[in-house]
Amino acid sequence: MSIRILLVDDHPVVRAGLRALLSGFEGMTVAAEAADGAAALKELDRLQLLGEPADVVLMDLQMGTGMDGVAATTRIRSREAAGEPAPPVLILTTYDTDADILAAVEAGASGYLLKDAPPDQLRAAVLAAAAGRTALAPEVAARLLDRIRHPQPALSPREVQLVELLATGLGNRAIARQLFISEATVKTHLVHIYAKLGVDNRTAAIAEATKRRIIRAQ
Amino acid sequence: MSIRILLVDDHPVVRAGLRALLSGFEGMTVAAEAADGAAALKELDRLQLLGEPADVVLMDLQMGTGMDGVAATTRIRSREAAGEPAPPVLILTTYDTDADILAAVEAGASGYLLKDAPPDQLRAAVLAAAAGRTALAPEVAARLLDRIRHPQPALSPREVQLVELLATGLGNRAIARQLFISEATVKTHLVHIYAKLGVDNRTAAIAEATKRRIIRAQ
DNA sequence: GCCGGAATCCACCAAATGGTTGACGCCGGG
């Protein structure tokens, strides 16, 4: 009775890699693959019908196309209430952004790994997830702890949204139009943001937000 | 006589995936793997000593640790002059950023693929590279053509320096002090930078410079 | 030897941004 895994990633190369690595481990089988969240939900049902439901979902958080990882995680976890199988979801992604991690954890993910993780970290995480335990990559755990130790005044969701638009290079007026609020409100938000980030202008706010991984610069 | 490939990528998962995919193709063998550019050069020499030099190098452009892809490509391609084996370099990466593509091509890469490419595109590209031909992903080719149609003026070294400080969040006065120039000069530089980047304010300049990989956001 | 680009500087004016104070409705925790 091997651990049955559902792979969800939009990169064929990564799927092949995970399949190769996982099937090399004792007691693990890749039961199915999906390229995005929607396909993942379908596969989950299909496996259920076959009488061999997935034990763990291993999923990328950001997928270029289709339903994204956070949404998919929420959907999968919420199946429990309906009496359907809701396997633990393990996130495997490239970035360790605060916002991403938090979103994943809130959505009910039971682990968060980085793609450059060594294979045995991957193995350990899958085992932990299958056993109902939680597994965070050291880097991710460190980041969460750091959060707790140095409680940085958190930006409100609205403020994060502002910062994202800031980083786009939009002016206050343009931001106001985007969000359907007045320019005055934008300025108020900015003042709050500056205070929370400990800066005094918009470019510094972007720099600080990037450093704190509140936003991601590609 | 199979095509011998050297894999260079810092993600174990991706290496495993490429290895799995490539060894599934007729006439291709993964001769060795490396996690960064420095290791790749060592492997190249090692394979040479074994009497079975690599025919193609398949490399990620951005590597978190160690020598990066562009540097490695330059080094590999420049071996030809020394009479050492200089196999064609195929870039396989996540982003299709203008600056990245250009840097890779200038460094002598003979192909540029995206990681979400379907396996047979990968296969075709490796075959092309081994045959001494060039292979660009359609998206990449389109981007290059666009570049040629709309040539983008390059920033001068001094201007790049300005942009770097800009992204730090410094004001004009602070930048002027940092560079030991007058505030007026800073403003002049900024006007030039805006013109070259096609923007009209400093935050947009940062966004654009980041997008073009003129500066790197951590 | 002339031309152009890079880098430096100045002045002036218009516009955007930042800082302050005050205000309102909503919601959730103590």
Next chain:
DNA sequence: CCCGGCGTCAACCATTTGGTGGATTCCGGC
């Protein structure tokens, strides 16, 4: 039930930024 945080808006003012049109030096290429 009251307080505090969030999100919204307004008016006012100081500062910073952006835009324009010059000017100078230095350098390298044609």
